[in-house]
Amino acid sequence: METVIRIVIIYLVIVAGLRILGKREFGQLSPAELVTLLIIPEIVSPALVRDDPSLTNAIVGTTTLFSLVFVVSLLMHHVRPLEKVVSSSPTLLASDGRFLAENMNKERISPEEIYTEMRKIGVYELAQVRWVVLESDGKISVIARPGADRHTDDDSPNSAGGA
Secondary structure, eight states: OHHHHHHHHHHHHHHHHHHHHOHHHHHOOOHHHHHHHHHHHHHHHHHHTTSSSOSHHHHHHHHHHHHHHHHHHHHHHHOHHHHHHHSOOOEEEEETTEEOHHHHHHHTOOHHHHHHHHHHTTOOOGGGEEEEEEOTTSOEEEEEOTTOOOOOGGGSTTSTTOO
16 A cells, blocks of 8 residues: 555656646656656665655655756746757758758658658658758757648548549
8 A cells, every 4th residue: 555655646746847837848858857857766766665765755756857958948038048058959850842851861850751741731842842851859840932722631642532
């Protein structure tokens, strides 16, 4: 029964910490934040398996990590130079219908990954693309040329009803 109580207490501390961090933290974790959150099981494990007889170390360790993530997030929001150091900047992967091979190689992005993102917005030819950007959060944005002929999924070359 003591194990169940320990798990409930640790669970409540982690849920409270995640709620305090806010919604942004869930959708856009930086690599440092993700690693920090992955460390939590190592911190709480001894308290759950009774290697550490008190819950205090687990709670202090977990709240310290959440506090660090929160403080770094606040500092990055208010101190722009720090944001540039901690976060990556967007990278242009294609411009005016041409791949930028050097940037793609540096970021380890294949043409097929770009074509996949193009298809999601209904663009099937690289010539229809003005820019492709690898965003700071790791997502790929495709900006079509003005007037690019976009197709719906029903119009795609690979669909049964397509042209």
